[in-house]
Amino acid sequence: MKQDFDAIVVGSGISGGWAAKELCEKGLKVALIERGPNIEHRVDYQTEFKSPWEMPYRGFGDQAKYKERYPRQRGLFFDEYNERYWVDDLKEPYQESGSQGFQWRRGYQTGGRSLTWGRHAFRRGAQDFEANLADGYGVDWPIRYQDIEPWYTYVEKFIGVSGDSTDEVVGLPNGTFQAPFPLTAPELALKERLAEHYGNRRQAIIGRVAHIREAKDGRAPCQARVVCSRGCSYGAYFSTQSSTLPAAKATGNLTVLNNMIVEAVDYDPATKRATGIRVINVEKGVKESISAKLIFLNASTLNTIAILMRSVSSEHPDGLGNSSGTLGKYIMDHAQSFTIAKVKGFEGSTYSVNRPANLIIPRFANLTEPLEGAVRGYSYQGGVFREGYPRGAKMKGVGASFKQEIKSPGDWMLALGYFIEALPVETNAASLSKTKQDSHGLAQIDVHYEWTDNERALAKNAAAEAVKMIELMGWDVVHASTEIGSPGSAVHEMGGARMGRDAKTSVLNSHNQMHDVRNVFVTDGAAMASSGTVNPSLTYMALTARAANYAVEEMKAGRL
Amino acid sequence: MPGIDSSDQAQALIGRRDFIIGLSAIGAMSIWSQIGKASTENSDPLLNYICDKTIPDTETPGALAVNVPAFISLALGHAFCNTSGDELRRLREELDQAAGGAFMSLSEPQRFSVFFQYDADCFSSFESSRRSVWPVIKKLILMGYYTSETGASKELQYTFTPGSFKADLPYKKGDPAQATDFFATTDFIGY
Ligand SMILES: Cc1cc2nc3c(=O)[nH]c(=O)nc-3n(C[C@H](O)[C@H](O)[C@H](O)COP(=O)(O)OP(=O)(O)OC[C@H]3O[C@@H](n4cnc5c(N)ncnc54)[C@H](O)[C@@H]3O)c2cc1C
Numbered sequence: 001m002k003q004d005f006d007a008i009v010v011g012s013g014i015s016g017g018w019a020a021k022e023l024c025e026k027g028l029k030v031a032l033i034e035r036g037p038n039i040e041h042r043v044d045y046q047t048e049f050k051s052p053w054e055m056p057y058r059g060f061g062d063q064a065k066y067k068e069r070y071p072r073q074r075g076l077f078f079d080e081y082n083e084r085y086w087v088d089d090l091k092e093p094y095q096e097s098g099s100q101g102f103q104w105r106r107g108y109q110t111g112g113r114s115l116t117w118g119r120h121a122f123r124r125g126a127q128d129f130e131a132n133l134a135d136g137y138g139v140d141w142p143i144r145y146q147d148i149e150p151w152y153t154y155v156e157k158f159i160g161v162s163g164d165s166t167d168e169v170v171g172l173p174n175g176t177f178q179a180p181f182p183l184t185a186p187e188l189a190l191k192e193r194l195a196e197h198y199g200n201r202r203q204a205i206i207g208r209v210a211h212i213r214e215a216k217d218g219r220a221p222c223q224a225r226v227v228c229s230r231g232c233s234y235g236a237y238f239s240t241q242s243s244t245l246p247a248a249k250a251t252g253n254l255t256v257l258n259n260m261i262v263e264a265v266d267y268d269p270a271t272k273r274a275t276g277i278r279v280i281n282v283e284k285g286v287k288e289s290i291s292a293k294l295i296f297l298n299a300s301t302l303n304t305i306a307i308l309m310r311s312v313s314s315e316h317p318d319g320l321g322n323s324s325g326t327l328g329k330y331i332m333d334h335a336q337s338f339t340i341a342k343v344k345g346f347e348g349s350t351y352s353v354n355r356p357a358n359l360i361i362p363r364f365a366n367l368t369e370p371l372e373g374a375v376r377g378y379s380y381q382g383g384v385f386r387e388g389y390p391r392g393a394k395m396k397g398v399g400a401s402f403k404q405e406i407k408s409p410g411d412w413m414l415a416l417g418y419f420i421e422a423l424p425v426e427t428n429a430a431s432l433s434k435t436k437q438d439s440h441g442l443a444q445i446d447v448h449y450e451w452t453d454n455e456r457a458l459a460k461n462a463a464a465e466a467v468k469m470i471e472l473m474g475w476d477v478v479h480a481s482t483e484i485g486s487p488g489s490a491v492h493e494m495g496g497a498r499m500g501r502d503a504k505t506s507v508l509n510s511h512n513q514m515h516d517v518r519n520v521f522v523t524d525g526a527a528m529a530s531s532g533t534v535n536p537s538l539t540y541m542a543l544t545a546r547a548a549n550y551a552v553e554e555m556k557a558g559r560l
Numbered sequence: 561m562p563g564i565d566s567s568d569q570a571q572a573l574i575g576r577r578d579f580i581i582g583l584s585a586i587g588a589m590s591i592w593s594q595i596g597k598a599s600t601e602n603s604d605p606l607l608n609y610i611c612d613k614t615i616p617d618t619e620t621p622g623a624l625a626v627n628v629p630a631f632i633s634l635a636l637g638h639a640f641c642n643t644s645g646d647e648l649r650r651l652r653e654e655l656d657q658a659a660g661g662a663f664m665s666l667s668e669p670q671r672f673s674v675f676f677q678y679d680a681d682c683f684s685s686f687e688s689s690r691r692s693v694w695p696v697i698k699k700l701i702l703m704g705y706y707t708s709e710t711g712a713s714k715e716l717q718y719t720f721t722p723g724s725f726k727a728d729l730p731y732k733k734g735d736p737a738q739a740t741d742f743f744a745t746t747d748f749i750g751y
Pocket residue numbers: 010011012013014015016033034035036076077105106107108109110111112113114116117118119120121260261262263298299300301303304307491492524525535536537538540
């Protein structure tokens with residue numbers, strides 16, 4: 001039988017772009033299958049250089065439309081400039097059956113959410129690969145930090161990560177960094193005070209972001225505009241478009257197929273191998289098959305799970321590679337909440353816009369400091385800023401003096417969000433709805449998620465410790481929230497096809513390869529066995545590059 | 561300054577100028593048709609008055625001069641800040657009540673003094689500010705004004721391409737804020 005391609009990569013987002021680049025560079029003929037339309041780097045960033053007064057709704061967007069059609073997409077970085085990079089919730093419905101629902105923010109186009117992501121890029125620490133074994137939640141990771149370490153380096157060198165190489169933080173290994181963004185005066189004061197009080201147990205550091213500071217591979221340095229999620233013609237932040245796609249294309253081995261929804265993976269019981277995929281060609285309204293020797297699933301956590309669940313056969317009646325029965329289960333997101341404080345002093349200083357990197361207080365709970373009553377931990381991400389014109393709506397004043405007042409920046413404020421590690425729990429799971437279909441005739445994804453007492457205990461502790469650190473500075477706490485938002489709202493949904501040592505309790509092995517089907521790899525968030533306390537995408541990239549390297553070796557050895 | 565404005569290499573890579581010109585041509589038509597539509601729809605003297613008095617002309621034109629009332633009509637028609645579209649009627653009622661009669665029939669300086677007191681009373685407590693429609697109208701006035709070209713770039717500073725982030729600069733009272741300060745001006749939950 002003729003193979004259409006050597007390899008198929010499903011999804012062109014953060015992880016799929018990496019899979020395509022790696023496999024193409026190793027000489028494979030690759031089809032990159034993307035359900036959404038193409039977004040051409042630079043050419044299609046139509047709003048990039050717009051000012052608010054040039055936008056129909058001043059950049060805020062049509063709120064009536066958003067409430068009706070984008071209720072689950074709204075949030076950080078969603079606005080009028082980039083609304084087309086987000087799915088219309090009415091067109092792409094899903095079910096959320098937990099008590100707080102599950103917010104699923106996503107974009108269906110070339111680049112996926114690499115266009116709109118927050119670009120924070122951290123390595124996980126050794127503890128993050130050992131936690132499951134240590135406390136018994138979830139299954140043990142089949143890899144340790146040393147296994148992924150060279151791949152972090154490999155990925156960082158290519159994408160470019162800005163960070164401070166003088167940092168020495170327990171549990172948060174340094175990467176290969178380009179120059180860091182600087183801390184502001186109040187942040188530096190906090191950093192010094194924490195060092196005085198806590199030694200190296202608690203630190204304030206600058207965020208590590210996938211922004212380049214020096215030109216590289218046809219990309220220009222970050223201009224500090226922070227209009228990133230419109231698309232960046234400088235190519236200053238990592239996106240599929242700026243980084244992995246050009247590299248994959250340059251090999252001459254890449255075919256990108258847009259507007260193709262992967263329905264399922266085809267399986268041959270005789271060889272026990274996948275033979276290709278079935279797609280819905282959206283433009284033609286027909287179903288097609290595409291064959292390949294190797295399949296990488298990078299459709300993002302929930303979509304990858306759905307593809308596997310739709311891939312049923314007599315040998316895989318509950319979904320492809322699901323002999324363990326764990327497919328779709330043990331989903332996680334980071335639990336989030338926040339503290340706001342008024343910074344005192346520093347009236348004589350300010351900053352000039354815009355820094356894409358947050359202030360970070362890395363994890364200390366159960367790492368450098370023991371914590372009673374909860375396992376695992378959390379990190380803080382935030383920063384300081386001087387209040388802008390919106391403060392005028394909360395204060396009295398009208399007329400020339402009011403206008404004069406608002407002309408100036410206001411008080412310094414500190415915002416600290418918490419990224420709380422979520423435990424892998426069997427009942428936090430995605431499944432296919434038995435009754436509801438989407439507009440393509442596919443069963444809707446149903447996500448059931450409840451926070452556990454452990455996340456709630458960590459949220460309380462995170463708030464209490466934030467208050468202590470703020471009081472140490474003599475600043476005023478405005479609000480220290482212990483309420484955890486809707487699951488999914490951290491947009492770090494992961495798990496559901498976890499890696500593990502045992503085929504009876506996990507879907508993937510130590511190389512993101514299916515235990516049950518050797519030529520299928522899952523290297524997006526679905527592979528994660530625990531959530532850690534840092535933004536996850538750099539880990540998806542590193543796991544992807546590592547798995548691609550392994551897959552090609554296996555292919556050459558004739559074992560796939 | 562690093563980057564595209566100074567680097568020949570990057571300039572060549574991107575051909576930014578042609579690119580920008582091409583894009584603005586595409587955007588302009590639909591934008592002006594929207595704004596134009598909104599501005600002819602509005603001629604509410606009360607709203608004009610309130611905008612003008614909240615952010616008056618000083619060295620720079622104020623909220624009425626840059627047609628914030630048109631923005632507010634647009635905003636109220638499109639559920640900005642969870643509005644239902646009924647807010648101007650409520651504003652009129654509250655102001656009439658504060659005036660003990662028809663607010664707009666008062667003459668100056670009484671009318672301004674009623675408005676001034678209305679604003680002060682509204683923000684005197686959390687409860688009073690929650691009961692009143694004024695905070696949301698005030699918010700819309702601010703949003704409309706500081707996203708207008710005048711409000712953003714003449715009254716405040718508008719730096720679209722800073723080139724780099726400067727973490728520590730001396731500040732003296734009266735120096736204008738940056739209209740493009742993302743974190744100081746963005747409501748992450750939505751509008
Ligand atoms: C506002 C925001 C801020 C974020 N900030 C950060 C951050 O600072 N750091 C961080 O690490 N992460 C961050 N994230 C999360 C990050 O975006 C995701 O972890 C990452 O994009 C996941 O990569 P992926 O390749 O799995 O999926 P995506 O990037 O979502 O790409 C998946 C692709 O697959 C396509 N696809 C889906 N289903 C199918 C199908 N059936 N057939 C064909 N194609 C399909 C989609 O259209 C899409 O293009 C943020 C996300 C958001 C939205």
